[in-house]
Amino acid sequence: MPDPIAPEVIALSGVTKSFGGVTALRGVDFSLAAGEIHGLVGENGAGKSTLMKIIAGVHTGYLGEMRIDRQPVHFASPRDARAAGIGMVHQELAIMPDLSVAENVHMGALPLRKSGLLDWPGMRRGAAEHLANLGIDIDPRTRMGDLPLGLQQLVEIARVLFSGARIIILDEPTSALAPPEVERLFSVLRRLRDAGRSIIFISHFLDDVLAICDRVTVFRNGHAIATEPCPRINKRWIIDRMIGAGHEALEETYLTGITLRSKPDAPVVLQVEHLDRPGTYQDVSLRARAGEVLGIYGFLGSGQLELAHTLFGRLRASRGRIALDGKPVRLASTTQARRAGIAFLPESRRMMLFGSEPVFKNVTISILDRIGRVWLRPRVERKIAADHAARLRIRPPDVQRALRTLSGGNQQKVALAKWLTHLPRVLVLSEPTRGMDVGAKDDVTKIVRGLVRQDIAVIVVSAEPETILSLADRILVMKKGRIVREFADERVSKDRLLEAS
Amino acid sequence: MSEQIAVSRATMRLQGQLRNIAPFLTLLLLVAFFSIASDSFLSFGNLQNILTQISVTGIIAVGLTFVILCAEIDLSVASIANATGIVVAWFTVQDPSVTIANVPLPGWAAIILALAVCVALGAVNAFGLTRIGIPSFIMTLAMLQIAAGICALLVRGQIAYAVPPLIATLGSRSIGPVPWIVIVTAMFLLAGHVVLTYTRFGRYVYMTGGNREAAEYSGVNVRAILSVVMIISAVCSGVAGMLGVAYFGSAQQNEFDTYLLDSISAVVVGGTSLFGGQGGIGNTIIGLFVLGVLNNGLDHVNIDSFLKILIRGLILLVALVINVYAQRIRGAAGGTG
Structure with missing residues (x-):
């Protein structure tokens, strides 16, 4: 106190x-x-x-x-x-992973000898002493990047203090820390507080x-x-x-709660069992069913983004099984995932759009092999793109415009359009409505709803409760890399979601 | 109001075309300058000279255009050309005065083996780049040395002269007034253009160069694309090497060394973006002519021959400035992207 x-x-x-x-x-x-x-x-x-x-x-x-x-x-x-x-320790640590702990602690004010050369022994001694004062026991010669995240963070705190904060x-x-690491951080913080x-x-x-x-x-x-x-x-x-x-009408429904309607009898399209990726997520098992939107909610850094990228073959899991329509699949590359029938919309538009290329090339890049084996057929491409532009209400509807001239919401629709010509079995959406205005969000919701009616499995991954609540039929909550709660066929509201995470 | 928008749109389009317009204007300027400064520059015979002089560079530049469009680089092109040229000579019967322990084979076999060698070297580049993850700059630097080593081991400081008849024809003879090597170069340029512009693979090359991450998230097999591109580059170099040996009349160590810089210059001077995704064979053709006209024209005017090297360096620098500047304008005009 x-x-x-x-x-x-x-x-x-x-x-x-x-x-x-x-x-x-x-x-x-x-x-x-x-x-x-x-x-x-x-x-x-x-x-x-x-x-x-x-x-x-x-x-x-x-x-x-x-x-x-x-x-x-x-x-x-x-x-x-x-x-x-005043010193700040950001969520994404500002460390130099290839330098030693001692150098990281002294970063910004490296001790010099009279000759102008670095005082290495002094630096190591200073760092060791300083870390010991905080109750942190690390060899200052250790390479920073070799430390677990929790210790890196403590060293970063030590650096900020050392620079006079x-x-x-x-x-x-604490977002990426395991319970024992959190406890160690807390004991350091208490010690600092007691020191004034x-x-x-x-x-x-x-x-x-x-x-x-x-x-x-x-x-x-x-x-x-x-x-x-x-x-x-x-x-x-x-x-x-x-x-x-007292909020706007739309938010109201999320506060009082919406009733989830899962489809427990629908066939399982994607089955994930005991997926592990050390440091990001552990022992993740889930089933995505045809005609159902599965929401995965978690704070930033809870592992849900990495899980989504794993399902599209961009990240590898160290352990676990993934099966599509009951058959085990190997997802070692995005090409394999695409061929297997998995589509993915990453959280950042930049990650899947080509700003200086025209809209139609952005739309057709994922289906070129279905349009022609060797030769391009630009007329067919433009036709497909124009159809989508009309259906998804992409503004302006000119598909020959460079993509970057479109607004953010329209770019996101173009990204969605990529996967709509030949429907995938599973569509994984990461933060599908981030940064969109209400109208564009509404459009995306309608598009996703329309897709689900065609019996594909949709997985929505987000750190925004509203996104999850507006789209999902069933919700999994992830916390520090683990699935900790499932909501199905019950009333769920924003505060229940927050409480679970 | 609407007029303003129209004007600014026209300006934007013009800025977007800077990388295409600037090299073309450079070429026109150079031609105009040399035509005035020299009586002998503007003639049919000299056009023939220029075309022949840029042919070996041109074939190498086709492959390099693919590589640079993917935002990669291949520093081993000249070395692979040299090695392939030496291999094809090594498998050909040489004059008794040439004392290298070579293995004479029929012409077709020599050519196939030489092609296999350049495919293999390109495949090693591809493997290092896409599977091990060595940056292409370093990977192909190592390959530059490896291919040079192959050359050294095969000829051991000697010079070989004979090549298979097909290669000799294509490299050093003419059909009517047109040298065969010019025809081969034109065919390579045409094929490169068709592949890049009209095929699915070509689209993937542009998309991979334009935004590699996005290509991957669209399910494009980026590794496969890069692998094929590195092999295309090596094969173009190999063909250039074989024809080059016939064109020079000899196969020896280090005879292609200047072609590395020349071919990279041709691609970049032509306006293909060093950041990938923008440009193409059309740009490379202009780039080849800029360099060809410059090299040839400087011989027609009275100029210190040592100054020529400096002038070429300066032209390359200006082209690089325009290249980076054009990229920046596109980025600025884009806003988000």
């Missing part, structure tokens, strides 16, 4: 930040005490990261006031923030937040909704505040 009279190290008042016409933060007040671990929770886009980027000096144009040690400050750059003692911002620090440092702990994992934080602030729609000391609150309390009451 923080001392109630502990001085505030950071205090923000009335902070407002807009991007173009979109307001990301509205009059936010926030304070961080010395020797406090402060949890920050909220949905994606609620304003957590915007606030952290203001504190870290990344966003410089904002309204409102920030004080550090009661002195008003306005950082002009991340460098200013670092000089003021007394306020540390941790972004999703302040920590901001951003996470989707509410259990972790409740376990380590002294206070929690909940963000929603750019507001800091509530701040409470941890012992007084529980997971339920946080979820209620994260989701809140």
